[in-house]
Amino acid sequence: MRRDAAEIAAVVALVRGAFAGYVGRLDPPPSAVGETPESIAELLGREHGLVAEAGDGIAVGCLFLQRRERGDVYVGRVAVAAGHRRSGVGRALMAAAEDEARRLGGVRLTLGVRLALDGNRRFFASLGFTEGALHAHPGYDRPTWIEMAKPLG
Template identity: 50%
Template sequence: MQIPADFGRWGDVLALIMHAFALMDGIIDPPSSAHLLTVEALRAKALRETGFVALDGDRIVGCVFALERVEDLYVGKLAVAPDRQGQGIGRRLMQAAEDLARSRGKADIELETRIELTANHATFARLGFHETERTAHQGYDRPTSITMRKTIS
């Protein structure tokens, strides 16, 4: 479901992201920017981006945000509740982002994933993404992120 303008469950979305991204703690360096999120930051993010949530009854079990750029759609903060991973929730959220991109006339979707998260690289490759570059976070002299892109048209 696309997050409506009057969405009142940002605390639940934040809790989901923090729980899902906690699995990366101690694995990725630098730490995830998810640690900087607040309810207010998510509200502001939703004003600039389109958010989607996956629900199981009343429980939020997944989310993703999509930022429309001139030439493509950038997807970020994909999170699925750890106890629900492997059930197609992330795939459905990414499909919602693809559908949004098509509706906005975008031919490509781009995302970034951390170097250390090799399972994520494989998952995104299965979804049709391919690596386009490796970049380093500020202050790092080695690649820390992989940019991946998918052509959808």
């Protein structure tokens, strides 16, 4: 993605809007709703951002990629604008993420999904991700999210 103020503002709106529907539904609430232009600019300093645009150049989807140890590339902040869901934007973004992760020398894509979000677990499973270890957010005594991973063939 570009790093100019307009693109960063568009991504902030996209991420905050995409996760806003989980507030009151997820415990703990998603940290993504607290993103700001400063935090996204800071994220871009250490991660790779990908943006999907509609034909009119409006940003309708995004994600971030971070290289981790042992060839893992972590995918975060996967977001598609509510009015553009279930039309293949998320699938296309994840395909672009695989290409970018390979370019970065990655051997596996990893991500974390809230246990409560069955639809998201099905979304990533439909893309070839398998579920792994359960984790709890800090301060929680029960699992709240699950690792998912996909080898980059």
